[in-house]
Amino acid sequence: MEDGNKQVMxxxxxxxxxxxxNKWFGEFHVLRNISIEVMPQEVLVIIGPSGSGKSTFxxxxxxxxxxxDGQIIVDGIELSHDVQNIADIRRETGMVFQQFNLFPHxxxxxxxxxxxxxxxxxxxxxxxxxxxxxxxxxxxxxQAFKYPGQLSGGQQxxxxxxxxxxMEPKIMLFDEPTSALDPEMxxxxxxxxxxxxxxxxxxxxxxxxxGFAREVADRIIFMDMGRIVEQGPPENFFSPEIEHxxxxxxxxDQIL
Amino acid sequence: MAIKARTQQENLLPAIFRDGRIxxxxxxxxxxVIVVIVLNDLQTRINTALESTNQSPNFEFLQNRAGFxxxxxxxxxxxxxxxxxxxVGFINTMRVVFLGxxxxxxxxxxxxxxxxxxxxxxxxxxxxxxxxxxxxxxxxQIIAWYFIVMLSLPQQxxxxxxxxxGVRSLPLLQYGLSFVVILxxxxxxxxxxxxxxxxxxxxxxxxxxxxxxxxxxxxxGAGAPIEFQPGIYISIKGVAIFELIPSSLFGIWMVFVxxxxxxxxxxxxxxxxxxxxxGEPIPRTRFALxxxxxxxxxxxxxxxxxxxxxxxxxxxxxxxxxxxxxYEDAFQSGMLTxxxxxxxxxxxxxxxxxxxxxxxxxxxxGIEFSPNYLAVFLGLVIYTSAFIAEIVRAGIQAVPKGQLxxxxxxxxxxxxxxxLIILPxxxxxxxxxxxxxxxxxxxxxxxxxxxxxxDIYQVTFTIINQSGQSVxxxxxxxxxxxxxxxxxxxxxxxVNQRYQLVTR
Numbered sequence: 001m002e003d004g005n006k007q008v009m010x011x012x013x014x015x016x017x018x019x020x021x022n023k024w025f026g027e028f029h030v031l032r033n034i035s036i037e038v039m040p041q042e043v044l045v046i047i048g049p050s051g052s053g054k055s056t057f058x059x060x061x062x063x064x065x066x067x068x069d070g071q072i073i074v075d076g077i078e079l080s081h082d083v084q085n086i087a088d089i090r091r092e093t094g095m096v097f098q099q100f101n102l103f104p105h106x107x108x109x110x111x112x113x114x115x116x117x118x119x120x121x122x123x124x125x126x127x128x129x130x131x132x133x134x135x136x137x138x139x140x141x142x143q144a145f146k147y148p149g150q151l152s153g154g155q156q157x158x159x160x161x162x163x164x165x166x167m168e169p170k171i172m173l174f175d176e177p178t179s180a181l182d183p184e185m186x187x188x189x190x191x192x193x194x195x196x197x198x199x200x201x202x203x204x205x206x207x208x209x210x211g212f213a214r215e216v217a218d219r220i221i222f223m224d225m226g227r228i229v230e231q232g233p234p235e236n237f238f239s240p241e242i243e244h245x246x247x248x249x250x251x252x253d254q255i256l
Numbered sequence: 257m258a259i260k261a262r263t264q265q266e267n268l269l270p271a272i273f274r275d276g277r278i279x280x281x282x283x284x285x286x287x288x289v290i291v292v293i294v295l296n297d298l299q300t301r302i303n304t305a306l307e308s309t310n311q312s313p314n315f316e317f318l319q320n321r322a323g324f325x326x327x328x329x330x331x332x333x334x335x336x337x338x339x340x341x342x343x344v345g346f347i348n349t350m351r352v353v354f355l356g357x358x359x360x361x362x363x364x365x366x367x368x369x370x371x372x373x374x375x376x377x378x379x380x381x382x383x384x385x386x387x388x389x390x391x392x393x394x395x396x397q398i399i400a401w402y403f404i405v406m407l408s409l410p411q412q413x414x415x416x417x418x419x420x421x422g423v424r425s426l427p428l429l430q431y432g433l434s435f436v437v438i439l440x441x442x443x444x445x446x447x448x449x450x451x452x453x454x455x456x457x458x459x460x461x462x463x464x465x466x467x468x469x470x471x472x473x474x475x476x477g478a479g480a481p482i483e484f485q486p487g488i489y490i491s492i493k494g495v496a497i498f499e500l501i502p503s504s505l506f507g508i509w510m511v512f513v514x515x516x517x518x519x520x521x522x523x524x525x526x527x528x529x530x531x532x533x534x535g536e537p538i539p540r541t542r543f544a545l546x547x548x549x550x551x552x553x554x555x556x557x558x559x560x561x562x563x564x565x566x567x568x569x570x571x572x573x574x575x576x577x578x579x580x581x582x583y584e585d586a587f588q589s590g591m592l593t594x595x596x597x598x599x600x601x602x603x604x605x606x607x608x609x610x611x612x613x614x615x616x617x618x619x620x621x622g623i624e625f626s627p628n629y630l631a632v633f634l635g636l637v638i639y640t641s642a643f644i645a646e647i648v649r650a651g652i653q654a655v656p657k658g659q660l661x662x663x664x665x666x667x668x669x670x671x672x673x674x675x676l677i678i679l680p681x682x683x684x685x686x687x688x689x690x691x692x693x694x695x696x697x698x699x700x701x702x703x704x705x706x707x708x709x710x711d712i713y714q715v716t717f718t719i720i721n722q723s724g725q726s727v728x729x730x731x732x733x734x735x736x737x738x739x740x741x742x743x744x745x746x747x748x749x750x751v752n753q754r755y756q757l758v759t760r
Contacts, residue, residue: 062664062665063664064661064664064665087667087669090664090665090666090667091667093665094665095661095662095665097658097661097662097665099658101656101658101659101661101662102662103659103662103677104681104757105680105681105684105755105757114666114668114676115666115667115668117535118668118669118672118676119666119667119668119669120535121535121536121537122535123532123533123534123535124532124533124535125533126535127535146758147757147758149757149758150758163666164665164666167666167667173665
């Protein structure tokens, strides 16, 4: 059923639409006229200097931040002050945080089964079975009954990915998923995300891992000062022959 | 590489005195010796001092006649023994501590949540409450409660009464019915899928509640006997509260209550099981509560239906003989003895308003709280609640923001987030300092002496003054506080263990 669904969705209407979205933190204009469409199964990687608004942008998509102007439509539902809409969108959107944000007082498996049982009203058996499948997928089934505090950073982040996937979301948001990890743990997490991207999940990834971006992205967005400065497929984006916006060029020169 | 050996000159001390373990051992031995010497000296001094006044510490004196009166002392009189006086003090301290801990926790948690309120007024008022109360000495507060609040209350003859005498009100049955209606709406209102049905049910509910109460007003207008007796009196002598005395029906009613409790626990367990196995969300706490309340009310109605004699013999003082009276008239005449009322009542619990004895000085029926008790109680409860409020606020704020974001991102409802994510993590932070505040309250209760409340410290002080047995007295007080404190610590440690995090 999953596959069937995806084929119908692919090439169909965009699953996320942002139109002229603006956001301010007090006086500070964080997001300026963001307009973008994301197609189902697309992997969108968002890069840019710190403070450019990339995290704020993806946090607007599941309403962890509130946009003040413009329109966001996720999976056909418009984000507004309607709490029912917000709940519906959050149910279809998984999120992985920089700081993992696992629940420290629950075991790994309880972390994963909590939301499916409480929000999707699954039976415990079903939720646990699904959780074990997901733990297999992120390759740490043996940690199921430990607490987050007993795991390494890389393992915690993989649990966090499994937790988000357990809700069977249509969209996954990654907010700098590897920035808080030790270098040797980054790869294990990126491998999981890459596998997920290949399986056809719609994803928005904020990251500083350029190699990963080049490998996985269908489209790369470069943001600066709250604006989308440039976007395009990775082969163009990282190609030295192509003429870039001066700000993009400056950024690329510094990191590459 | 060879191990380098020191030359004889470098080794100022033999090897054994350079071994860290042995040095620690020696330090410990020296410390023990000092403690023993000091304690020994203290004991000889106490003994010689007491021998010079011809008294050695003992416990036999506790059996002697006390010879002094105590307020707040129940059946105790000056002819009782010292140990009885001590018992009065202990019970009085426990009255303050036990009720105090319960009340201060409830108030503290509420104010703590108010401190985080988004409402400016609520937040500011609770902030002012906390700042004023925790920055003034508790002794001052207790004294203020006594001399400013308690002593300014009216004389006993002009007591403030709740509800005021002569106020006519609606029959209890109506309140019961209205309550059931509200409960049903609360129960089912949210579970209906269609908004039209949800709203419909609410409107029907409101209509029923209004009708029931209109009916009551008509009944009152028609002169139905539904006048309320005052249940609480407040005066300079303190607060007197009504009593509920179990009548002859109480036993049968308790069967209903117990069955209700068992059924509600069983329902809760069963629905939890259903939710686990099928995922179907069931508001099991509400169902369980509804079942319990339902059984309790049903029991009240059912036991009231037992046959009662239509005529009741009443002893007529004027004629000096028994006369027969109709059931209703007998109950309204006020001539029934308390035993008869309990025997023939149609209610499992008999309401007994506070009454004064013949001299009009002391309370005969009802529960009485002296102004001294209330001053200590209120002083401690209000003072401690300010600290608990801060602890609760800090505990809730200590839960990282990421936890809330993760819960929201997963789509958890506000209630689930509070119950399953915030509370367990906040309690972890709250419980250890909360235990400290509980200990503080129990120990601060010794400030009762400032307003002459007969707590354990005040009573023992009197005992020491009379008997001269200061060592025994102080040891007994210390042991009493120690027992109370250890019980509190034990309970808090047990709770604390449940919320500890597992890390590596």
